[in-house]
Every structure is written in structure tokens, then in C-alpha cells.
Amino acid sequence: MSIDKSDFNGIYEELIELLGLEVTIKIHEYFKGQQVNFPIKLHSKAYVMKELQGKSVGDSKELAKKLGYTENWIRKLLKKIERGNDNEGDSRKFQSKSN
Incomplete structure (x- = not known):
């Protein structure tokens, strides 16, 4: 059975599009259950x-x-x-x- 990005919830679908399935799964495993905010500025x-x-x-x-x-x-x-x-x-x- 093939997995399609539309099989995933909201943000995960976008992350799969941007980063790929493997990286998205790693992000999910590491951050699941947490709310993550990314600062507007990348550099310190x-x-x-x-x-x-x-x-x-x-x-x-x-x-x-x-x-x-x-x-x-x-x-x-x-x-x-x-x-x-x-x-x-x-x-x-x-x-x-x-x-």
C-alpha cells in the first residue's frame, strides 16, 4: 500500500511537500505533542x-x-x-x- 502526503494531518502534509517523508517522520518523532514556534530571524x-x-x-x-x-x-x-x-x-x- 502506497502512502500519499494527503494521508497526513495538516502541517505534516506541508512538511512532506517541503522536506520529504523521512525528515517529516523524524520531526514528528522528536517534537510530537509539543508546540513549536520558529523565530522570524534565523541568525542570533x-x-x-x-x-x-x-x-x-x-x-x-x-x-x-x-x-x-x-x-x-x-x-x-x-x-x-x-x-x-x-x-x-x-x-x-x-x-x-x-x-
């Missing part, structure tokens, strides 16, 4: 910050598109990183002068 803030290291505000449009965030938010993070790097440089200068 730590990952985004790592990706932004060494980048400039001029790259914000491309980075926003790549990372799935608004250009404004990316620009703010880039400025925060720049300020942090400036502060680190200042503190190193201060430490070397006091020694």
Missing part, C-alpha cells in the same frame, strides 16, 4: 555581530539583505561596533601611558 545577534566585524556603514544595505534585518538596525550595530573599537583603542593607549 551574536552571529550578526560576528558577521559585521570589519564591515563599514556603507555596506549596511547589502548586509541587511543578507542577514534579514533592517538597514537601520544594521547601521546602528555597525556604529556600536565602531564605538567599541574606538574605546578599546583609547583604553590601550591609556594603559600604555600609565605603565
Whole structure:
């Protein structure tokens, strides 16, 4: 007897279409009975910050598109990183002068 995706309940039918039967069964076995919510944003803030290291505000449009965030938010993070790097440089200068 052949199994058709229409033999499965709601979301499982969609998952079979998207991921295949085998993966859908694994997801069911692992998460059955639980409610699962997927965040809108795929990447963590730590990952985004790592990706932004060494980048400039001029790259914000491309980075926003790549990372799935608004250009404004990316620009703010880039400025925060720049300020942090400036502060680190200042503190190193201060430490070397006091020694």
C-alpha cells in the first residue's frame, strides 16, 4: 500500500511537500505533542555581530539583505561596533601611558 502526503494531518502534509517523508517522520518523532514556534530571524545577534566585524556603514544595505534585518538596525550595530573599537583603542593607549 502506497502512502500519499494527503494521508497526513495538516502541517505534516506541508512538511512532506517541503522536506520529504523521512525528515517529516523524524520531526514528528522528536517534537510530537509539543508546540513549536520558529523565530522570524534565523541568525542570533551574536552571529550578526560576528558577521559585521570589519564591515563599514556603507555596506549596511547589502548586509541587511543578507542577514534579514533592517538597514537601520544594521547601521546602528555597525556604529556600536565602531564605538567599541574606538574605546578599546583609547583604553590601550591609556594603559600604555600609565605603565
